[in-house]
Structure formats: C-alpha cells, structure tokens
Amino acid sequence: MELVQIYQCLCDRTRLRILHLLTQGPLCVCHFQSVLREPQVKVSKHLAYLRTRGLVHAERRGNWMVYSLPAKPSRELAANLACLQDCAAEDRTFRRDVEKLTVLRRDLDGDAPACCAKPQPIKRKGP
Amino acid sequence: MELVQIYQCLCDRTRLRILHLLTQGPLCVCHFQSVLREPQVKVSKHLAYLRTRGLVHAERRGNWMVYSLPAKPSRELAANLACLQDCAAEDRTFRRDVEKLTVLRRDLDGDAPACCAKPQPIKRKGP
C-alpha cells in the first residue's frame, strides 16, 4: 500500500473521525451515523472509500455491516494511526466523538441484536 | 492549524518528497528541481501550496528562495513529520532523494553563491 494513499484517506475530516473511532474497536454504520451525526449516505460513501483502499475491513452481520481496522495493518498504516490517536487526544471533536461512543455503548448494553437502536420511545401515527 | 490541512498537504507524492527532504535542512528551489527531477513550475507550485498552509517557511536569499520547515512546528505537524521520516526510512524513493541531496551538497561544497549550479561543463553552441 502506498504511503500517499494513506494520506489521501486521512485528508478528509469525516474519514479522520471514522478512523479515529475505529481505533476504539469495530463499529457498524449506524454507530458512525449517530456519533458523527452525519447522513447515512455520507458515512457509507466514506467507508467505501476507505474500504476500497484497504484502510478498513468490512464484515456483514445480518442486516448490519461491521467495520474494523485491518487485523495486520502495514507498518505505514500502523504508524499513522498511532500518530492520529496522538494528535486526536488534544482535539475537542475527536474526544467528544469517543465520549458519545461510550455513552452509546452503555445505553445499548445487552441490546446486541438491535445494534444502534436506542430503546424506542412509543411510536404513534401522526395526528 | 487544522490536522486535516496537514494531511491535505501530505497527500501528494511530490509534496511528500519535498517535506521529507526538508527534514534534512533548508533547501532552495533549484535543489528540489535537481533532486526530484521535476520542472520548476511544478516544484514552485507545490512549495506555494505548502507555504500558504504554513507547513514550510520561505526566505529570500538574493536570487534564491530558501525553504525550511517552521522553526516551531505545531504538535501535530511535528508528530506527522516524525511519522513521515519513520515511514520514508524504508522507501526507495525517499532514500534515493536523500542520497541525491548528499551528493549534490558534496559537489557544491563551497560554491555557496552559485547554489545548485554544478561546475559547468564547457558550453558550446549547437553543432
């Protein structure tokens, strides 16, 4: 994998946030949606971008797609992910992303099959 | 300086090579030209790209422009430059660039005012 390609993957805010979240462990698309507060299409396309370039790995789990960092990242990728984590540690957005993720996970504890679905408030039809 | 902007600067091969060379010390445009073997315009434009984003610093020296890394790089920039050096250490192109630079400097030893001009072979008009 070319070093430049790694940087090309890193040069977008959304992708940076995605990769940073992934350093916390595997996540499915809806996780990104709710943490980043970005539309599904946007998230999905950035994930595709990263996937086609080998920066992330995708695996289907029923209806959900679970994304993760490669099991054995190249030296270059590993180095840059470490660097990213280092830089992100002092950045508001990145830190808040992780916090949101933590909360999300706590709320979903045990709700595995529902993935991101928060305990649904009662739904009613419109008036 | 935004982290993303740093990555945007890093996501081009030529700029990567430029930055990597600069970790060896300040250089003027003609140095880059002859080490990278790229046309003046190309080098100059990439340097401008880096300069307007604060990744490099430029200073005039007579006819020459001397480029260097900022004296006090931000945490993020420092981290990424270190990472780049680390990655470059195992890459052919980057290593050869440094070798070329070393040779160039040896050849020019003492030729300060002429900057990059190699000891000119005798020039003749066409046949």
Place this chain on the structure above:
DNA sequence: AAAGAATATACCGCAATAGGTATATTGTTA
C-alpha cells in the same frame, strides 16, 4: 538601464472528490 537568473503566478484543461437525491441491494421478519 539592460540583460539575465531564479522563482512565482495566471490561465487552461482534465481528473478526482465531496455531498446531495433517488434508488438498488441484501438480509430479516411477519
């Protein structure tokens, strides 16, 4: 002042990218 050297910029065309809307795909559930 004029010529020349080193470097920068303007402008152009093309390819790549980001984001949006609409729609397709794939698996699950009733």
Place this chain on the structure above:
DNA sequence: TAACAATATACCTATTGCGGTATATTCTTT
C-alpha cells in the same frame, strides 16, 4: 412472499487539485 431495516450504489453538481504553457516578478550583474 411481502414488508421492512440497514446499507450500498448511481447519478448529478460544484469544487478542488494537478500539471502544463506562457508570462510576470524580483534580484543581480554588467
């Protein structure tokens, strides 16, 4: 099998980036 849920893709548009040619700028030297 039909409806639904999660995700992906096609298509469109606007912007950006890269490389090239031609030209401008800024110093130096004569």
